[in-house]
Amino acid sequence: MNDLKNSQLWQLILANARELLREPAVLFWGIGFPILMSLGLGVAFTKKKDVTVMVAVIGRNHLVHTLADSVSVIQSFLQNNRAVLKVGKDGSLSRELTVPDEKLGGTNYIFRDLSWKTAMVMLKRGNLNLVMDEAQGLIQYHFDPMNPDAQLTYLKFSKLMQDPELIIRPSETEIQPLDVTGSRYIDFLVPGLICMGVMMSCMWGVSYEIIEKRSKKLLRRMIATPMKRSNFLVALITVRIAMNFVESGLLFLFAWLVFHITIQGSVPALILFFISGNIAFAGIAVFLSCNTAKTEIGNGLINLVSMPMMVLSGIFFSYHNFPGWSIPAIQKFPLTMMADGVRSIFIEGAGFGEIMLPAVIMLATGVVFFTAGLKLFKWH
Amino acid sequence: MKQEAVIQVKNVHKSFKSVHAVKGINLEILPSQFLALLGPNGAGKTTLVEMIEGIQKPDSGEILITGKPWKGNEKEFRRIIGLSLQETRFIDKLRVFETLRLFASFFSLGAERCEEVMSLVGLEEKRQAYVVNLSGGQRQKLALGVALLNKPKILLLDEPTTGLDPQARREVWMILKKLKDASFTSLILTTHYMEEAEQLCDYIVIMDHGTILKEGTLHDLLGKSSADIEEKEEYRGPPRNLDEVFIELTGRHLNE
Ligand SMILES: Nc1ncnc2c1ncn2[C@@H]1O[C@H](COP(=O)(O)OP(=O)(O)OP(=O)(O)O)[C@@H](O)[C@H]1O
Ligand SMILES: [Mg+2]
Numbered sequence: 001m002n003d004l005k006n007s008q009l010w011q012l013i014l015a016n017a018r019e020l021l022r023e024p025a026v027l028f029w030g031i032g033f034p035i036l037m038s039l040g041l042g043v044a045f046t047k048k049k050d051v052t053v054m055v056a057v058i059g060r061n062h063l064v065h066t067l068a069d070s071v072s073v074i075q076s077f078l079q080n081n082r083a084v085l086k087v088g089k090d091g092s093l094s095r096e097l098t099v100p101d102e103k104l105g106g107t108n109y110i111f112r113d114l115s116w117k118t119a120m121v122m123l124k125r126g127n128l129n130l131v132m133d134e135a136q137g138l139i140q141y142h143f144d145p146m147n148p149d150a151q152l153t154y155l156k157f158s159k160l161m162q163d164p165e166l167i168i169r170p171s172e173t174e175i176q177p178l179d180v181t182g183s184r185y186i187d188f189l190v191p192g193l194i195c196m197g198v199m200m201s202c203m204w205g206v207s208y209e210i211i212e213k214r215s216k217k218l219l220r221r222m223i224a225t226p227m228k229r230s231n232f233l234v235a236l237i238t239v240r241i242a243m244n245f246v247e248s249g250l251l252f253l254f255a256w257l258v259f260h261i262t263i264q265g266s267v268p269a270l271i272l273f274f275i276s277g278n279i280a281f282a283g284i285a286v287f288l289s290c291n292t293a294k295t296e297i298g299n300g301l302i303n304l305v306s307m308p309m310m311v312l313s314g315i316f317f318s319y320h321n322f323p324g325w326s327i328p329a330i331q332k333f334p335l336t337m338m339a340d341g342v343r344s345i346f347i348e349g350a351g352f353g354e355i356m357l358p359a360v361i362m363l364a365t366g367v368v369f370f371t372a373g374l375k376l377f378k379w380h
Numbered sequence: 381m382k383q384e385a386v387i388q389v390k391n392v393h394k395s396f397k398s399v400h401a402v403k404g405i406n407l408e409i410l411p412s413q414f415l416a417l418l419g420p421n422g423a424g425k426t427t428l429v430e431m432i433e434g435i436q437k438p439d440s441g442e443i444l445i446t447g448k449p450w451k452g453n454e455k456e457f458r459r460i461i462g463l464s465l466q467e468t469r470f471i472d473k474l475r476v477f478e479t480l481r482l483f484a485s486f487f488s489l490g491a492e493r494c495e496e497v498m499s500l501v502g503l504e505e506k507r508q509a510y511v512v513n514l515s516g517g518q519r520q521k522l523a524l525g526v527a528l529l530n531k532p533k534i535l536l537l538d539e540p541t542t543g544l545d546p547q548a549r550r551e552v553w554m555i556l557k558k559l560k561d562a563s564f565t566s567l568i569l570t571t572h573y574m575e576e577a578e579q580l581c582d583y584i585v586i587m588d589h590g591t592i593l594k595e596g597t598l599h600d601l602l603g604k605s606s607a608d609i610e611e612k613e614e615y616r617g618p619p620r621n622l623d624e625v626f627i628e629l630t631g632r633h634l635n636e
Contacts, residue, residue: 011485015474022473022510216469224435224465225486225530226458380435 008227012235020205020243030247034197035254038190041316042259045185050106053153056119057111058133072134078111081164099160099167103177107156130154183347190255191342192315194248198274199281199309199335201247203302205240206285211298214289220380230374237282244278265345269352273345276363277338283366284334287373293380309335334365383410384447386534386566387432392441394427401427403590404441409583412563414556416577416584417570418622420630424590425570426466429538432568433463445534459487462532464523466539466570472512476503476522479511480529487530494529501525501555517548524552528559535559535567541576549576556580574622584622586629593629601625 004010020026057074083095093113100106114122119131129150131142141158143150160166210233213219223229255261263270288301312319312326313335322330330336341358344350389407393400401424409415417425430436432443434450434457443450445457470479480494498504501521506514514522524540541549557580559565571577577584578598585595594601602625 006485006488006490008485008488011482015471015478015482018478019471019473217465217467218469218471220435221465221468221470222486224433224458224461224463225483226455227486 009231009235012231013238016235016239020239030201030243031250034193034251038193038251038255041189042186050108052108052110054110054112054128055157056114056122056128056131058114058116058119058131073137073139074132074134077161081167103175186255186259187261187347190251190261191346192339194251195277195335195339195342196310196315197247198244198278199306201244202240202281202285203306206236206282207289207302208298209236210289211292211295214293215295217380223379233286240282241278263346264349266351269355270345273341273355273359276359279366280334280362283369287369290373290377309333313339315339334362337362385409386411386446388444389432390442392431392438392443394431394439401590405592409566409568411566413583414560414567414581416581417568417587418577418584419587423588425587426538429536429568429570433461433536459530460533461536462527462530463536464527464538464540468523470511472510474511475508476511477507479522480525483526484529489529497525497528500528502551517544520544524555532565535565537569539570541571541573553579578622586626588630
């Protein structure tokens with residue numbers, strides 16, 4: 001027991017772990033930030049929110065009943081359906097009508113009486129996208145046919161005019177939302193965030209750490225002892241991978257509690273795959289940091305490697321939107337490989353069979369870069 | 381009978397691009413000898429010491445430790461050498477004791493030795509302090525403690541007292557004096573302080589511009605130098621101390 005406690009590998013691991021845990025900023029960026037990101041993006045893209053659209057009504061005053069006029073179609077529609085009349089601070093009148101919809105998200109219409117000119121100004125500013133007027137009991141809709149939002153507003157509202165019952169009737173039964181676990185955006189996002197976290201954590205926690213210790217001349221002090229050089233790197237990587245397990249575990253726990261995401265495939269396969277992904281990035285990180293003692297250069301190298309992968313590897317949105325010729329190349333990036341694999345286990349229920357090949361490739365990547373890095377490694 | 385030298389430096393040269401930092405230096409350090417390497421900034425002290433430490437490689441010449449070259453014997457040498465570099469920062473967020481523990485583990489030593497060293501260098505009170513929060517002097521003491529962990533046969537200290545107040549400097553001297561009394565360790569110490577060389581070391585080497593200007597015991601240096609000076613016209617009597625010897629030799633002050 002004492003032998004273990006006195007062994008250099010154990011003491012190096014302890015030192016690295018202490019250094020890491022005593023740096024609150026590290027904990028925030030490693031744990032807090034990914035969770036906040038999943039929360040923000042998850043809520044933004046998972047819940048269908050109610051939308052508010054403004055519709056301009058041109059010409060005569062359609063919103064309030066005046067004795068002088070015959071009742072217009074729009075006016076009677078709004079009144080019959082109890083659209084709420086509101087008076088703005090500037091005395092302008094508007095009516096609001098809310099159409100709830102559990103499945104598609106509700107729509108909150110605001111109708112305003114406007115002159116054609118004002119309506120056009122507001123249209124150009126993007127405040128509204130549908131303009132209505134009425135001639136001889138016929139409603140005319142003016143909107144930009146190229147604007148899908150405008151089209152949607154038109155389709156929704158004209159349908160409502162024909163079938164006002166929609167306001168009180170529950171959502172249509174023929175619509176079956178596909179928000180079962182596994183097909184939502186959050187299910188796509190969380191595995192990606194986990195992989196991105198591993199990459200960033202290795203880049204900063206291994207690469208930057210090494211460069212900083214080199215620039216402080218600590219590496220040179222350490223190798224002026226009988227310390228085994230590989231122990232230093234192994235300890236650094238071990239602590240980092242352990243930390244990545246904690247970070248990813250907490251992110252998953254959070255996503256499970258809040259968004260009920262699940263792992264459909266094999267958990268042991270996931271663990272194996274996760275470790276091999278970690279080793280790939282740790283190896284790359286050692287290689288990146290093997291030569292320079294300047295933290296600025298380290299910064300640049302880390303960005304050079306991680307930025308393209310962040311953008312191309314389909315962390316936030318599927319890389320299948322990129323041109324077809326580029327996809328085979330993108331799929332060979334370590335981050336793509338890891339994210340695809342982790343996703344396939346999370347969402348598609350993959351097991352050892354499906355992930356074995358990429359796991360071996362990532363492992364080999366890590367070992368090759370680590371070995372090359374160690375060969376070229378400058379201790380001072 | 382002539383004692384076998386612990387360290388032999390034979391005609392060693394080292395250049396960095398345009399700077400010829402060490403130009404053909406020869407040195408011998410005997411067992412339990414304390415040697416001071418004196419010289420102004422840029423004299424080549426650190427470069428020389430780091431070559432002896434095996435951290436830098438000489439361009440030409442030979443360095444032997446206990447009669448053997450660095451090549452092929454690094455593992456053995458690392459166990460018997462203790463050193464402190466001119467500038468090292470340890471891990472900021474590690475405590476003093478943890479830092480000692482880490483370095484002790486490199487020599488397969490345990491907590492016991494760390495306790496000993498901590499009291500030896502007088503850092504017991506700072507045991508739980510983070511390295512980042514130590515004062516400059518305390519940091520130097522920690523570096524000295526780390527150097528002493530393995531009870532080194534050869535100790536190489538690069539400016540161990542630079543930047544310390546007189547009190548702290550005296551404390552470091554006391555530690556080194558104890559080491560001298562034990563006469564197990566040979567020491568090379570670089571310094572800008574004459575007093576330090578006089579107080580601690582039995583052999584003094586004055587170097588500048590990569591070469592040795594003068595070497596010998598304190599007595600030798602004071603004597604010989606006065607002879608040199610006597611030849612000059614404006615003789616002002618024999619120099620009273622090393623400071624004057626040094627200014628005579630280099631034309632500048634040590635701390636320049
Ligand atoms: N890595 C290096 N690259 C380039 N030049 C160097 C390097 N190390 C030392 N030098 C140069 O070699 C010369 C000797 O430097 P050295 O550090 O050995 O001096 P020193 O006697 O230790 O000085 P100080 O008292 O300031 O510590 C200096 O001119 C220095 O600029
Ligand atoms: Mg120096």
